[in-house]
Amino acid sequence: MRLRVRLLGLSISTVAVIVTVLFILHIDSLGQNWLAQALERNNVAGKNIISEIAGHISDRTVDAPAMSPEETKKNWNRILAADTDLADLLVQQAAVRSGVIVEINILNEDGKVVVSSIPSRQGQNAPVRESLQALESSDFVNRVKAIGFSRTDYETRVPMGIPDQDKPVFEVQLLVSPILLRDKILPDLRSTAVASLFALLAAVVLAGVSANLALRPVKRIGKAIDTITTGRPLGLSYPARDRDDREIAAVEYKLGLLGQQMQGARRDADQMRSAIGTLARGVAHEIKNPLNAIALRLETLRMKIADEVPEAEGEIDMVSNEVHRLDKVVRTFLDLNRPLELDITTFDPAELAAGVIEIMRPAASQAKVELEITGPAKPFTVQGDRGLIEQGLLNIVNNAIQALGGSAAGLVRTVVSLVQNNCEIAVSDNGPGMSESVRDRIFEPYFTTKDSGSGIGLAVTKRAMDLHHGNIRVDSAPGTGTTMILSFPVRRA
Template identity: 30%
Template sequence: MNRFAIGIVVRIGGLFLLVGLATYLWLMRQGLITRSTIVPTLTMPLLIVTGLFLLWLVTNLYQYVTGINRKLTFFLESVRYSDFAITFNANNKLGPSFAQVNQQFNEVLEAFRQARAEKEANLQYLNTIVQHVSVGLLAFDASGQVELVNQAALKLLNTYRLRMLSDLEALHPDLPGRLTGPGRQAAFAYAAGQGNDLAIRTTDVRLRGRLVTLASLQNIRSELQQKEVDAWQNLTKVLRHEIMNSVTPLVSLTGTMQTILEHDIAENMPTDGPNAPVLTEAVGDLRDALATIAQRGEGIMRFVDAYRHFTTIPAPRLADVPVSALMQRVAALVRPTFDEQNIDLRVTLPDALRTIRADEAQVEMILLNLLKNAREAVERTPNPVIHFEALPDAARLTIRVADNGPGIEPEALEQIFIPFFTTKKSGSGIGLSLSRQMMQQQGGQLTVDTTVGQGTAFCLTF
């Protein structure tokens, strides 16, 4: 017999003894028992004491019998409310079977603790991944309450906090309707401003009976720009091929005609006679005409051949480039020219340890081109100032070249990155196109911000 059964027998036996004693005392109190060793005046106090002992024993028996139920209830409540910090004493006061029950309770709670810790670790791991992916992720329920949003989505939407989709109405009035409206598209493009052209895809997921919408946001501005550059490159290749195929034979034939003119016609032309002056003048005019054709043909060939660089940019050689040293070197190259024209060049360097992953030679070429453009933009500006500065933050670094020149007209702003477009009297019109293409190949961006009458700022974002 285990200890629990012994405890039950002992308590029931004690209960019967106390009931018998109480009955005996009560009978004495009623005078039904006259012969007794107990003093009659003590029957009432003894009856009260016996009753109290009897009540205590009944209560103890109830608690003793229902103790396992209380433990089971306590265990189930801890599971229900995910409180796995409690433990049960694995003792043998009630016997080995109860010790095994307590031990099993503790093992089950430990399994729950481990499962919850693993779940929290997985959620933390998943949340870290979600926060670090470059694609914006946004999850919201049917009421528009945002349940998940990562930093990429906040940056693309130009906001720092998002709790309800209605919070977007101030910046993007039509976006909440396109995400939740009855005519919602599974995939659509959206111009979010700040240089962000977004490709948005949505899908519905049912979680425990609730409908949750998951939206992914990706900035396709760089892809659109790359497609535009590819289109211009293909057009340039075709034009270059056709022009060279047409002009090269003309230049060659012009050279042949010049040889014939000099060696066959001019040498055998009569020097006297009535027609000699006319022939001499005609040969001179023909010589000038052929020379002009040859000169212009060779000029066209050089002009077209110069644009082969637009379609043959070498692949970048990426390395860790110290930004401060790079900017100091570029500033030293342009400062003599700036000083000659009394241009105030203001350089703001980042932390000396800050680096970017880029092709140093290409970035230097881009910066020199932007500074040259800024210098030309302020030629007629009183008190010209050019800012050459680094704007670092935690995730990226931006190098900014800003001037206080006349700015760029809106109609020209849309075309400045188009190959061969230029607002200058002299210039090829491919400098900015090449610069943007080189930045795209390095995973960066070249953007422009301008205000007519106040100035222009070009930004390289790495």
């Protein structure tokens, strides 16, 4: 993942976590607040109702001598059962507190509904609901769950009893709805959500800006490294004026030093290379001339002593062979290290390839190898050093024939084509192919697997392609044969 994306992700997710936690805490505090208020209101409403009931009872109780608790209870129950106004009162109370209370019931000792704001409840068992009080004192998760998602009502009970008696005679049951609660806190929640969203958006923007700021020095260092690798000088400026950038400036300064050292090293290496090249070419020339002389003298010697000392013939042959081998080594070395002076002309690559095939025909027929050539669909010309490319192609056709030497039905196929402004010359053989370890080394000068090879051929071909801004591709595996493709631009830049 890109550094920039990681930085952005990190800052945004941090803010998102904080915003979410604050949001949930806010919902809980809203809910808690509301629960406390609802409890308070229910208690007040319950007490009001109880005092109304007490009023009704005292209005309807005929003056009588003091009654026992049992008799009082019976009396109260009788009065409430006959009281038709009370139900209206409950309906009215529930209506007054609409939006909070959805139902009010008066329950007797057995938990049966004596009077209700909902007529159908009369005489039924009291509806079973969770206690609002319990919800208020339960834990955070429960509260958020109840306030956020619950659909069942919660109850509060307010008792009405006779002094000195443990059990209440009646209980007022008030039911509140969490759905109504949600409606109440929704607007508040909405504004909180909008604020959170803005916070998140601001975080995205700020994170983007700060990621850019944080990455700017890294980009600068990247540029400095680019400058160094392309060999251009890097301006040295240290210490930095800007205090915040001091660490980065120090790194840039050191990079600059490194760049200067590298440039120096590069210059040294170039000088050294050219010095070694000149020296080696000099030595090679010095060897080449005496070698030619030796070869000539050997032939003279051979003629002179042929009749007198016939047994010397074999010795002379051996020396002559060695001289020729040495001469070849020196010549290929000089070829490989020839100074880069290209002789650029415009020519037809198909014609060049056909010429190479003709040159190779005798060697091919000797090795019992068939040669085939296919030209391009439409003739085209290229600009380049004809001699170099010819030598390069000759080397790979020669390798292919050598690889096939001895095998039955050997075939070397050469195809010339134009592929997107590149001239491509592919040479395929159905020979033994190469193992990976061989394939990795074939362009190394002097690498060979042949007894009489010098390992120069492909190095020369590769150099020819390099000089033409082209390349050479190899497709080869043991048993599947080998294809070598020369590829270079048809026009020189």
